[in-house]
Amino acid sequence: MVNNSGNRSDASQLRQSWIKNDGIMDEKLKPVSDILFKSIGNPEGRKFLDIGCGAGSTTIRLGELVSSTASVTGIDISEPMVSFAREKTKTIDNVDFVMANAQTYEFGPDKFDGAMSRMGVMFFADPIQAFSxxxxxxxxxxxxxxxxxxxxxxxxxTDLLLRTALKHTGKPHNDPGAAVGPDAFNDKEYVKSIxxxxxxxxxxxxxxKIHSRARISPEEDASLNMEIGCAQRIMVDAEADDDTRRRIYEELLTVSKEHQDGDYVGYDRSIHVVSAIA
Structure with missing residues (x-):
C-alpha cells in the first residue's frame, strides 16, 4: 500500500509533469478549449472565474475574450501550478490567480458574472458543496x-492506456464510478444531479468527439502518457517495478507510432460540454 507521503510525492510529480509539458498539454487540449469557448461566446460582465485553472492557459484566453475593463480570476489548489501561471501572466493586467480550494474558498461579496473550467471540476471531495x-x-x-x-x-x-497498463500490471479494471478523479463526471445524470x-x-x-493531437514524436508521446493519465495512475497504484514500466512504455510507444500522422501524434477522445445558469 502506498502511504500518504507517497501519495503526496506522486501528486507533486504529476503537477511538475504538467508544468514541464505545459505547451504540449495545451496543444493536446486545444480542441476542448475551442469547443468550451465557443459555448461561452462573447461574455458580458466585468468579473469572471476559471475553476481548476492549472497553469493558467484558459484563464489567459478568457482574459483576452472579455472586455478591456473586465477581469478574470483563476483558482487552483496546486501551489506550483499557480506560481507558474502567475509567472506567465506578469505583464497581463486583467488576470489574477488564487491558490485555494474552490470547494471551501470564501470568494467574498464581489460576485462573478460567469465561471468556466477546462477539465478542472472533477476533483472535489464533495461536489455538491463545491458547486454550491x-x-x-x-x-x-x-x-x-x-x-x-x-x-x-x-x-x-484512455481506453488504449487503460488496457495496456492493466495488462502489464495484472490489475483488474475497477470502474471508479463517481470517485474523485478525471473520470468522476462521466455519468451525465450524476452531473445534472450535482x-x-x-x-x-x-x-x-x-x-x-474530438481529435487530440500534438506536434511531438512517438517517443515523446509515449513518455508523456507514462507521466500523465490513467496509465500513470495504474502504475502508481500497482507499485509497478522498472521492468513492468519498461514493458508498458514499449507497448505505448507502439501505440504512439500507430497514431502518428506526419509530425503529429493524435487520438480520438470524447468529452461532455456542460452549461448552466446560476
Missing part, C-alpha cells in the same frame, strides 16, 4: 460552462 460554493460566488443568471471527460469506452486514448442540487438551472450536457 461556486453558485454563491456568482451573480444571478451568471453562466457556468465546463468540459469534462466522457466515459472511458467513448475515448480511444448541479441541480447546487442551485443551478437551465442545464445542458452535450457529448462530443
Amino acid at each position: 460554493n461556486i453558485h454563491s460566488a456568482l451573480n444571478r443568471d451568471a453562466f457556468l460552462a465546463f468540459a469534462c471527460w466522457a466515459p472511458v469506452e467513448e475515448g480511444e486514448l 448541479l441541480s442540487s447546487s442551485g443551478f438551472s437551465n442545464l445542458s450536457i452535450e457529448t462530443l
